[in-house]
Amino acid sequence: MTPAHDPSRLDPQEEARRFEILERPELWPDDPAQQAELAELLELHLALGSHGPALAESLAPAPRTRWTGSWTLAAAAVLLVALIPAAYTVQRTHSLRAMAQDTARLEQQARKRTQDRAWIAFFQQSTTLIQDFEQNPALCKKGDEDRRQEREMAQTLLEASHQLAAQGAPIQEAEAIRASLHTWLTEIALEDDCLSVERARELRQWAAAHNLEGQAERMERRLKGDGA
16 A cells, blocks of 8 residues: 655655755745745754754764773673573572472381381281280180170271282381281181180181291381381
């Protein structure tokens, strides 16, 4: 699209012609409007002539010896301002990374301590149950042994045993002993609250034959000695 013509803007050739006749009033046209425009141009021309040298001097670039030092300082300041945030960002990033690593390490250690404590508690309570089974309990009405408390404890330890198997043992031997205890606990948990004397004796003999009490105590001490 052709731009709209601005009537107030003179043609370059006409503008040049008018500057040419500024100092030749005899050539000025008789039209008052054109004479007014030429008068304004003349005033601008005279002003440039009187103030032009001072204006040119003020606008001219200063000698190199005058601005080299200040430019160097300015450039250094700009560079410093740019580098300080970058250095701070790098330092802050390293700090956050180190904090994250420390936090992950502490969390891992805390999880290991919690895991070891759970295994220790399992072996400790299993030892107590085996010892309780060695004691003479109260008798049921039929003359059988009342093993209600031992059965409830065996059921609780079975639940803990399943959880420990799912999370994994701190050492391989602990898993083997847990499996042996798990089998014995299952037998007790499946029994009635009242056991016949013969069945109670079988369960005690089973525990003794596999040295469940001794193994549970030894594993408890070992895990405690490993810093749990």
